[in-house]
Amino acid sequence: MLVADDEAMVRAGVRAILARDPGIEVVAEAADGHEAVDAVRRLRPAVALLDIQMPRLDGISAAARIHDELPGTAVIMLTTFGEDEFIGRALREGASGFLLKADDPRELLTGVHAVAAGGAYLSPKVAARVIAGLRTGRMAGGAPPRAALDRLTERENEVLALLGTGLSNAEIAARLHLVEGTVKAHVSVILGKLGVRNRVEAAIAAHEAGLAARPRH
Incomplete structure (x- = not known):
């Protein structure tokens, strides 16, 4: 490093x-x-x-x-x-x-x-x-529009929900019974669809959308 x-x-x-x-x-x-x-x-x-x-x-x-x-x-x-x-x-x-x-x-x-x-x-x-x-509202920074969240697939919503709880790719993969590379690919697609720059902004979006509080399995 x-x-x-x-x-x-x-x-x-x-x-x-x-x-x-x-x-x-x-x-x-x-x-x-x-x-x-x-x-x-x-x-x-x-x-x-x-x-x-x-x-x-x-x-x-x-x-x-x-x-x-x-x-x-x-x-x-x-x-x-x-x-x-x-x-x-x-x-x-x-x-x-x-x-x-x-x-x-x-x-x-x-x-x-x-x-x-x-x-x-x-x-x-x-x-x-x-x-x-x-x-x-001091750090909202422009939440992704509802339409952007609606474009996520069911699996992407599951990944986003777990991402919002602070889990790493490996932890998400274990929770959803996926390989880590697949989770990494899902995260990249999620960032693109939501128009956010990183996992932290995606996690904030998950919280604002109420996803992180109710991750699905």
Whole structure:
């Protein structure tokens, strides 16, 4: 994975946390957004961990480029800033995860594994803000129209419902007795039909449509 932050001490601290897990390998570091995007282009890591405020190219803009050019790399935002504006922008621009630097270090390890497995991950503090934002309309961000949801097949609705509960592709596959590759294909079709950029936005759509609360089997 890639670790990008303009503060060397923060990068060192993150690497020290990640080194606790033998299943995670840091293949590169970056001190700004441009370096991060270039490193992802060269190395194609499974996960890119990006700070939001970096010189030359901020983390959210870097996340958008990675999502558009290199969708095989999942992006997690790791930042001091937990304001709704940053969370909403990051998720709309393709981030699959959002963590705060004040979170428990175990959240970092959990988040990396979750997005590497094709899932999405919000730390509990961030998830609480997203839920509150949905309830008040601050983070609605334009829900997919009902017609878009109606275009989903029965199987796609089942996948979306489980995706809305935060399950990874492998977990959805096990629940629906499918192979993981089939679930991945369904997720890609769902994103296209709903006109959303990532799993997090699809999960939000599932909640707004009332699907996540009643997954079908």
